[in-house]
Amino acid sequence: MTKALVSLFLTLSTLLLTGCPAPGEHQTITIKGSDTMVQLGQRWAELYMQKHPEVTIQVTAGGSGNGIAALIDGTTQICQASRPMKDTEKESLKTKRSLAAVETPVALDALAVYVNKDNAIKSLTMDQIAKIFLGETTDWKDVGGTPGNIVLYGRENSSGTYVYFKEHVLSNKDFPSKYQALPGTGAVVDAVSKDKGGIGYGGIGYATDIKTVPITKDAGSAPIDPTMANVLSGTYPISRQLFWYTAGPPEGPVKAFQDWVLGPEGQKVVSEKGFYPLKGE
Amino acid sequence: MRSSDAIPELLRVSEMTNRHLKRREFLDRAAETLIIAFASIAIAIILLIFVYVGREAMPLLWENTDGASVASTITPPVAWQPVSVNPRYNVIPLILGTLKVTLIAMLIGTPLALAAALYTSEFAPARLREWIKPAIELLAGIPSVVMGFFALIVLATWLQTTFGLEFRLNALNAGIALALAVIPIIYTVSEDALTAVPSHYREASLALGASKIQTAVRVVFPAAMPGIGAAMILGFGRAIGETMIVLMASGNAAYMSLSPLVMTRTLSATIAAELGEVVFGGGHYRILFFLGSLLFVVTSVLNWIGDRYNRRMRRRLFGTE
Numbered sequence: 001m002t003k004a005l006v007s008l009f010l011t012l013s014t015l016l017l018t019g020c021p022a023p024g025e026h027q028t029i030t031i032k033g034s035d036t037m038v039q040l041g042q043r044w045a046e047l048y049m050q051k052h053p054e055v056t057i058q059v060t061a062g063g064s065g066n067g068i069a070a071l072i073d074g075t076t077q078i079c080q081a082s083r084p085m086k087d088t089e090k091e092s093l094k095t096k097r098s099l100a101a102v103e104t105p106v107a108l109d110a111l112a113v114y115v116n117k118d119n120a121i122k123s124l125t126m127d128q129i130a131k132i133f134l135g136e137t138t139d140w141k142d143v144g145g146t147p148g149n150i151v152l153y154g155r156e157n158s159s160g161t162y163v164y165f166k167e168h169v170l171s172n173k174d175f176p177s178k179y180q181a182l183p184g185t186g187a188v189v190d191a192v193s194k195d196k197g198g199i200g201y202g203g204i205g206y207a208t209d210i211k212t213v214p215i216t217k218d219a220g221s222a223p224i225d226p227t228m229a230n231v232l233s234g235t236y237p238i239s240r241q242l243f244w245y246t247a248g249p250p251e252g253p254v255k256a257f258q259d260w261v262l263g264p265e266g267q268k269v270v271s272e273k274g275f276y277p278l279k280g281e
Numbered sequence: 282m283r284s285s286d287a288i289p290e291l292l293r294v295s296e297m298t299n300r301h302l303k304r305r306e307f308l309d310r311a312a313e314t315l316i317i318a319f320a321s322i323a324i325a326i327i328l329l330i331f332v333y334v335g336r337e338a339m340p341l342l343w344e345n346t347d348g349a350s351v352a353s354t355i356t357p358p359v360a361w362q363p364v365s366v367n368p369r370y371n372v373i374p375l376i377l378g379t380l381k382v383t384l385i386a387m388l389i390g391t392p393l394a395l396a397a398a399l400y401t402s403e404f405a406p407a408r409l410r411e412w413i414k415p416a417i418e419l420l421a422g423i424p425s426v427v428m429g430f431f432a433l434i435v436l437a438t439w440l441q442t443t444f445g446l447e448f449r450l451n452a453l454n455a456g457i458a459l460a461l462a463v464i465p466i467i468y469t470v471s472e473d474a475l476t477a478v479p480s481h482y483r484e485a486s487l488a489l490g491a492s493k494i495q496t497a498v499r500v501v502f503p504a505a506m507p508g509i510g511a512a513m514i515l516g517f518g519r520a521i522g523e524t525m526i527v528l529m530a531s532g533n534a535a536y537m538s539l540s541p542l543v544m545t546r547t548l549s550a551t552i553a554a555e556l557g558e559v560v561f562g563g564g565h566y567r568i569l570f571f572l573g574s575l576l577f578v579v580t581s582v583l584n585w586i587g588d589r590y591n592r593r594m595r596r597r598l599f600g601t602e
Binding site for chain 2: 088166174177180182183
């Protein structure tokens with residue numbers, strides 16, 4: 001018994017001692033935040049680590065809000081956010097760590113509206129989309145489709161995508177009680193791909209096996225596809241910037257990594273992952 | 282050996298035995314203290330969790346943060362809209378959803394689990410029993426996120442195409458997946474209860490001319506009733522608190538309806554989906570902790586009742602606990 005305890009203690013203490021990082025040039029960068037951006041961040045990290053073996057980059061998701069909270073607590077160096085930081089959040093970073101939040105746009109994203117592949121509608125206006133997601137339009141025949149109930153899918157209210165859609169498309173009005181909140185854009189895409197009456201929204205990078213609807217800003221104008229050119233020129237109505245936040249200006253390895261991300265190699269990854277680079281190609 | 286040497290030798294041996302005994306006594310006591318310490322730590326952790334969860338919800342009793350108070354959880358309109366310009370925290374749709382999904386899971390899971398338990402304890406040949414029991418108990422080891430994923434991708438599609446349902450993700454879909462999580466619990470506890478029924482009950486019944494089925498259903502089953510009750514209560518407790526399955530399979534819409542074929546939202550899924558983004562200390566945060574305390578109390582009480590039933594059964598069958 002005693003022997004067992006002593007050996008257990010010895011093993012644990014050895015583990016703890018050897019677990020400490022050896023002093024040297026090895027650097028670790030932590031990234032946390034938006035679920036939309038996690039794949040992008042991971043790809044950036046992989047490529048950067050191949051080029052710089054002395055750097056280890058850990059990327060975790062959890063939502064923009066969680067990432068910002070981690071930045072405020074000092075548990076992450078870079079926060080990926082699919083929405084701008086709120087003033088209250090900037091304030092608490094200042095009071096807690098007396099550092100200012102530094103915002104860097106790293107990519108562009110367009111929120112696509114997804115419908116089932118077999119859905120007959122050709123395009124929707126912003127107003128029609130809002131009415132559908134507010135529960136005022138409930139049948140596809142009212143927006144020019146084949147008759148059938150509209151089933152609403154989207155993200156939970158902890159998602160940056162939800163907040164963005166609610167603010168920019170629904171003018172901050174509430175989703176109806178029939179709105180189904182799914183855990184992850186992948187789940188939304190899956191549901192819409194299998195549900196004939198389904199409609200959902202999410203990052204354009206996820207749109208496989210479904211139809212993305214061209215969107216008309218108002219009744220008179222032409223429908224606009226969520227394509228690179230349209231997002232870059234700003235004509236596609238539901239697009240947003242994706243950000244990196246650091247506490248204070250980035251320094252050392254974080255700065256080097258951020259510069260690489262904003263450079264041509266990093267921006268190439270952006271389009272590979274289905275987002276849009278800041279300056280086009 | 283000369284006799285004059287015998288006495289010191291004897292003393293030496295007795296001294297050794299004495300030391301040995303003392304050492305053993307000391308070790309025994311040390312082990313006991315250690316076990317008590319670990320047990321108290323476990324109890325303390327549970328108490329502290331409850332205190333912490335309760336403390337975060339407490340301020341709702343006397344203050345109103347962003348329209349959130351204990352009263353706001355039942356005031357009309359009946360809507361759960363926590364992220365809104367005009368937040369509404371009515372929890373009635375969530376409680377209804379929780380009960381609806383739990384009830385469906387129990388209605389599907391209980392008969393299956395009880396029939397399986399009765400079969401393995403009374404009818405199955407010993408070799409088959411050694412296969413069935415671990416196989417069903419293995420179900421309990423499947424992570425609930427895997428079960429949820431299965432319900433989200435496979436089960437939902439099958440239900441919709443087979444029965445032509447309007448909504449893919451609904452209470453029935455979540456309830457069936459949840460039943461898979463509940464079956465091993467009801468099965469294990471009730472199987473133990475049935476096996477614990479002394480064999481002279483069976484022998485007496487068979488000697489009186491009852492068939493095997495009559496013995497199982499009319500003698501063994503009623504004798505194990507308190508244990509079966511405990512199994513059902515424990516299963517209910519598991520179903521009501523289960524999170525990942527309902528989060529993925531139920532559609533998560535706080536829609537008020539008694540129909541099992543529409544999407545629904547439960548208390549546990551609401552906490553899991555929303556806690557990640559709430560403002561620390563805000564109204565929405567406090568309400569979510571209030572829901573957490575509610576779930577905690579309900580599951581604790583259910584576990585306590587289940588345990589009492591189990592004890593009652595032991596007393597009834599063996600006269601001891």
